[in-house]
Amino acid sequence: RQVLAAALFAPRKRIIVNSLNSLVHLDVLLLLLLRSDVVLYLHETAWMVEGFRKTHPRKAGLLRRVLRRNPLLCVSQQMADYYRSQHQARRVQVVYECVPDRQPVLLEPGPAHIVMAGSLSTRKGVALYNELAWVASQQGLPWRFHWIGGPPGDEHFDYRPEVTWWGWHDNPLEIIRQARVFLLASRDDPQPLAALEALRAGVPVVCFAGTGTAELVAGMEGCGVFRDYKAAAALVALKKALEAEPSPDALREKAQSVSSIEAFSKRLEAALHG
Secondary structure, eight states: OHHHHHHHHSOTTOOEEESGGGGGSHHHHHHHHHOTTOEEEOOOOHHHHHHHHHHOHHHHHHHHHHHHHSOEEESSHHHHHHHHHHHOOOSEEEOOOOOOOOOOOOOOSSSEEEEEESOSSTTTTHHHHHHHHHHHHHTTOOEEEEEEOOOOTTOOOOOOTTEEEEEOOSOTHHHHTTOSEEEEOOSSOSOOHHHHHHHHTTOOEEEETTSTTHHHHTTOTTOEEESSOSHHHHHHHHHHHHHSOOOHHHHHHHHHHHHSHHHHHHHHHHHHHO
16 A cells, blocks of 8 residues: 555655665565656665575566666665666666764763663553653652663553653663663563663662562662552652662672673583583
């Protein structure tokens, strides 16, 4: 339906098909055949084109017409020369590629930043985190809540404005390092890596008693464990943690004793051969 709608109603020169891989889908290839103004943005030269021909011989026959007729965008002059000389392409432009400028994420100095990292799901505690952020805001507490992770999948949540929703990040530790507390909102979590990474960064962890993380942080200065899975109980644990003066070195040492490669290797060896 989407392809048909695009073929019938999209303005001219406003559809770009990205990569030869998209043409594995016959409807996308037909869109290019139906409209000579649809642009094909290519990242592949002879090696990949030959592979496509061997894997999809019938589609490769249709592709030859597209390459001769439709506008092509290429990522190098070498590519453009290849399509002109080997596939009789006549409408070729070199646009190269782009790499985003990745500026470091810097959290606002001053407020206590509370961070959670995990998929946006009920199991990871989005609802609890939302409610906790709202309650803290209503009490006028100078805290900032952040959630790193996504996507939400089929579940629906009321993403409250009191939380900064960062979405997927390749390097969540960049933000976690700046947190005053890592709040593990999960109701059920055996031993989430994000909590271990927070400890290894010297960031205290507050979590629910039903998680495996609780056995690591219980009793540690600056950390906290709440036994009732409700926002009110989490708020009490969070307040107590923020009032403490944790030792980052002690937190790192605890994490190292559990999660370092050396410690894990020793425990695994003992388990297999003990």
